[in-house]
Amino acid sequence: CITNGSTAGNTLTVATEPTFPPFEFQSASGELQGFDIDLMNAITQSAGFKVKYQNMPFAGMIPALQAQTVDAAVAAMTITAERAKTISFSRPYFKSGLAIVTRTDNQNITNFDNLKNKTIGVQIGTTGAQKAKSIPGSEIRTFDDSPLTLQALINGNVDAVLNDQVVILYGIKSGNLKGLKVVSSLLTEEFYGIPTPKGSPNLQAINQGIETVLKNGIYAKIYQKWFGI
Numbered sequence: 562c563i564t565n566g567s568t569a570g571n572t573l574t575v576a577t578e579p580t581f582p583p584f585e586f587q588s589a590s591g592e593l594q595g596f597d598i599d600l601m602n603a604i605t606q607s608a609g610f611k612v613k614y615q616n617m618p619f620a621g622m623i624p625a626l627q628a629q630t631v632d633a634a635v636a637a638m639t640i641t642a643e644r645a646k647t648i649s650f651s652r653p654y655f656k657s658g659l660a661i662v663t664r665t666d667n668q669n670i671t672n673f674d675n676l677k678n679k680t681i682g683v684q685i686g687t688t689g690a691q692k693a694k695s696i697p698g699s700e701i702r703t704f705d706d707s708p709l710t711l712q713a714l715i716n717g718n719v720d721a722v723l724n725d726q727v728v729i730l731y732g733i734k735s736g737n738l739k740g741l742k743v744v745s746s747l748l749t750e751e752f753y754g755i756p757t758p759k760g761s762p763n764l765q766a767i768n769q770g771i772e773t774v775l776k777n778g779i780y781a782k783i784y785q786k787w788f789g790i
């Protein structure tokens with residue numbers, strides 16, 4: 562394919578925000594790891610790119626893509642119509658959705674309606690932050706990253722947090738989060754995609770890379786590594 566041929570050997574600069582386990586986080590020695598990192602490594606390898614990661618705040622990614630200071634991002638980023646006005650997403654690679662998180666001792670928040678007039682913690686620029694705006698009478702506290710929202714919840718500074726369900730479940734299961742529980746079912750159905758600048762010459766190769774790793778079993782292996790039982 563012409564696109565693959567013309568991009569082979571290029572280095573793709575990929576933004577990420579490594580505070581979102583199990584999708585992207587850092588080992589004790591600072592090494593990037595996670596589902597998204599393994600997947601992006603496999604996709605770029607299959608598409609013939611080299612890859613260089615660049616850490617930045619989640620809220621800085623869309624501006625960086627628009628300014629074309631990065632070629633792509635991998636950050637558990639939900640495909641939304643609003644975002645797609647300014648950047649171009651790959652095909653979806655992961656099904657996700659928002660959930661409510663509270664402290665295990667909280668008995669009075671059992672569904673979305675119970676969030677009225679409560680203090681809600683969210684990560685700035687996320688779909689959770691967007692969803693929180695629709696809650697009547699709520700006080701919204703924004704934080705730079707997901708761990709800060711959860712710390713505020715543990716400390717009692719907010720009543721609930723809206724975050725991607727799978728990230729919370731992983732945090733609880735891995736023992737990284739203590740005293741927290743996921744409330745109710747998914748509030749939204751969301752799909753993660755790899756964002757690129759509008760008109761990116763690399764998007765087709767990235768999509769082909771996703772298709773290849775889905776078909777050849779590599780996606781399943783990576784999924785099993787991070788989410789398998």
Ligand code: GLN
Pocket residue numbers: 578581619636637638639640684686687688689707725
């Ligand atoms: N999936 C959410 C979003 O796209 C959160 C992503 C994140 O915090 N890395 O807004």
